[in-house]
Amino acid sequence: MERVSLLNIHIYPSSMTHESRLFRETAVIEQMNGFSEIEIVGVRATGLPNQEQISPTRRIVRLGPQKWDGQAKAISYALWMLNAIWYCCFVRRPQFINCHSLTTLPIGVLAKLFAGSTVIYDAHELETETNGLQGFRQALSRWLERALIRFCDHSIFVSKSIQEWYVNAYGLTDTSVIYNVPAVASAIGKGTALRDQLDIPAETKIFLYLGALAPGRGILSILEAFKRMPEFSVVFMGTGSLENQIKDAAKSLPNVHYVSPVLPADVVETASSADFGISMIEPTSLSYKFAMPNKLFEYLAAGLPVLASPIPEQEALVREHGVGVVTAGLSADDIYVAAQDIATQGDILRGGISSALAAYSWKNQSMDIQLIYNRFNVRSFPGYMRQGLGPK
Secondary structure, three states, rough: OOOOOEEEEEOOOOOOOOHHHHHHHHHHHHHOOOOEEEEEEOOOOOOOOOOOEOOOOOEEEOOOOOOOHHHHHHHHHHHHHHHHHHHHHHHHHHOEEOOOOHHHHHHHHHHHHOOOOEEEEEEEOOOOOOOOOHHHHHHHHHHHHHHHHHHOEEEEOOOOOHHHHHHHHHOOOOEEEEOOOOOOOOOOOOOHHHHHHOOOOOOEEEEEEEEOOOOOOOOHHHHHHHOOOEEEEEEEEEEOOOOOHHHHHHHHOOOEEEOOOOOHHHHHHHHHOOOOEEEEEOOOOHHOOOOOOOOHHHHHOOOOEEEEEEOHHHHHHHHHHHOOOOOOOOHHHHHHEEEEHHHHOOOHHHHHHHHHHHHOHHHHHHHHHHHHHHHOOOOOOOOOOOOOOOOO
């Protein structure tokens, strides 16, 4: 039988420089050899190529226009959406399209209607219940998701709690959970990058915060707690609205440090030079409350016990495998007490990391991704025969 040409598009409104989950998923799909082409469609950005081949069958396609600033931002996004609809529905007409956000789900549904595409909704969070989404925008998001999700052939979520919410809210039956974990088999060895870069003495314990420097992540409480713990150092690595506040604190507090983000492939290795990780997600929205943070898995892959806030799935993992200390609450006092506690039992807590990584390994996630695609036999793709791709 002649090999058919099959295309899988993954679409997300970013410039595709730090989308590590998306890259890992598409690498697994590539290894299955089910598609002759896999396109990762994003937004055009200054200094980045419009098309970028990243492996034999995977390429990034950055559609214009690039994001504009200020009041023109909404206009640029609307134009990008129109361009993406034209590209996906009428130019490329993929057999499979994976929508990695609610904002791109309309593109997937239109691709289903006009090109017969199979649609997978790969939500990176609880899309309608995110931090800061409220009022008319939230009402519109809820209406849009409810109207469109029934067109999806399968939905992927990032935690069991979020999966349960979607099943209960929309009556979904075809769903999976793919955790956002690094592609490592076991914790890597101890590094020295942060100590060397920041000139932190070997005897000083380093607490590392990875991720967005934004409200809802306990950052101000962390800063307040470490003011009272000069014997420890805390390092923030990320970007966001609180970045300048952290930099100001670093100028006045010798045990507070800020470093710029590294490439996704280098995160775990850099993190391994710390002693403990901090994951203080606050339940300020349902998306945050039900999260299973990717930073939690990055810390474990780096061999770090975790100082964790008491959101349900994170707390359950930390307690079940004994890989950290869960704070009693979210205040600076709670963080202070937990930091003192974790610092005295680091070696004991590190002993549970291997079992946690085995339970949530990327190998397991990869197998689940393959199971999702195996459900859709190539010959039963919608539009397969219509496009002249059937057996010769």
